[in-house]
Amino acid sequence: MCNRIKKNISDKSAMVMVVCSSRMFHLSTTSSTGTGTESSSLKKSGHKLRFHRPQSQPLVMETVQAKDESSAPPRRLILLRHAKSSWEDRSLKDHDRPLSKAGETDAIQVTYKLQQLGWIPGLILSSDARRTRQTLKIMQDQVQAFLEAEIHFISSFYSVAAMDGQTADHLQQAICRYARDEILTVMCMGHNRGWEEAASTFSGASIELKTCNAALLEAAGKSWEEAFLLAGHGGWKLQQLVKPNGIP
Numbered sequence: 514m515c516n517r518i519k520k521n522i523s524d525k526s527a528m529v530m531v532v533c534s535s536r537m538f539h540l541s542t543t544s545s546t547g548t549g550t551e552s553s554s555l556k557k558s559g560h561k562l563r564f565h566r567p568q569s570q571p572l573v574m575e576t577v578q579a580k581d582e583s584s585a586p587p588r589r590l591i592l593l594r595h596a597k598s599s600w601e602d603r604s605l606k607d608h609d610r611p612l613s614k615a616g617e618t619d620a621i622q623v624t625y626k627l628q629q630l631g632w633i634p635g636l637i638l639s640s641d642a643r644r645t646r647q648t649l650k651i652m653q654d655q656v657q658a659f660l661e662a663e664i665h666f667i668s669s670f671y672s673v674a675a676m677d678g679q680t681a682d683h684l685q686q687a688i689c690r691y692a693r694d695e696i697l698t699v700m701c702m703g704h705n706r707g708w709e710e711a712a713s714t715f716s717g718a719s720i721e722l723k724t725c726n727a728a729l730l731e732a733a734g735k736s737w738e739e740a741f742l743l744a745g746h747g748g749w750k751l752q753q754l755v756k757p758n759g760i761p
Contacts, residue, residue: 585733588740590688590749591632591700592712596620596651596725598644608671612647619725619757620651624659626755632729633658634700636692638684640670645702648725662700665691674707681714685741692737699737700727717747720754727755 597616612620627633637659639645646666653660673683684701692699701708709722715730722728730749734740 585735585739586697587731588734588737589632589698589752590715590730590732591627591634591698591727592684592708592715592722592730593623593648593700593702593727594705594708594722594724595640595642595645595702596623596648598724608642610642610644612644612651616644616648616724617651620648621655622757623725623727623755624652624655627727628656628658630729630753630755632698632755634662634698635696636699637662637664637702638670638687638691638699639664639666639702640674640704641666641668642671642704645670645704649702663691663696670701670703674704676707678710680707681711681746684711689737689741694736696737712751714746715744715749716751717749718751720751723756725757729753729755 595612595616596619597613598610599613599616600610602610633656637649639649649659649664667687669683670687673680680703688699688701705722709720709728712720712722712728712730716728720728729752731752732740732744732749734743
């Protein structure tokens with residue numbers, strides 16, 4: 514809507530300036546008869562109106578191409594706590610305790626659940642403790658694909674799990690060291706309290722990992738380094754918690 518109209522009409526020509534809230538137009542008028550007097554009505558005065566749009570400045574558009582994260586493949590991380598261990602032989606060091614019978618059964622069940630979900634790792638990084646080694650051996654005996662994965666036993670996975678607030682960064686460093694870009698699924702096997710602390714740190718959710726529980730996490734990235742950089746702490750999506758049968 515126009516704020517005001519100024520009219521300045523001469524005998525032979527007139528100029529009307531229309532000031533609008535959004536645009537400003539110049540209206541020039543020419544007499545159709547060549548003569549005439551000023552009138553409050555342009556129609557009655559016989560003037561023709563011609564609209565002149567002010568010359569606009571060249572429009573400069575700056576576009577920023579958004580990063581196409583959809584082209585980056587999902588990176589899938591399995592954080593698996595070892596199966597239940599046995600306390601029968603109290604003379605054994607904690608590092609050397611074997612699995613219990615219940616732990617062996619749980620490991621079999623979780624292996625098949627991971628297979629059914631299609632979460633088969635191309636790289637497995639594991640604590641070198643006896644109970645994690647045995648958990649992995651059962652998984653390999655049940656499903657051939659686990660046997661085909663690249664495997665590294667990392668002694669620091671056992672000790673770092675007992676240190677507050679250090680496991681997530683330690684796992685990230687190990688994964689980026691061993692995982693090639695073409696490997697899309699990595700499984701890290703270890704202990705509490707570090708493993709559930711790392712799962713919670715990566716996902717931003719409070720996650721409890723009982724024995725033989727696996728947290729399935731996912732983030733996008735063209736490399737593992739990029740996935741960790743883009744997701745940061747709290748940006749990994751928790752897809753599912755995999756548990757043995759009968760574990761709430």
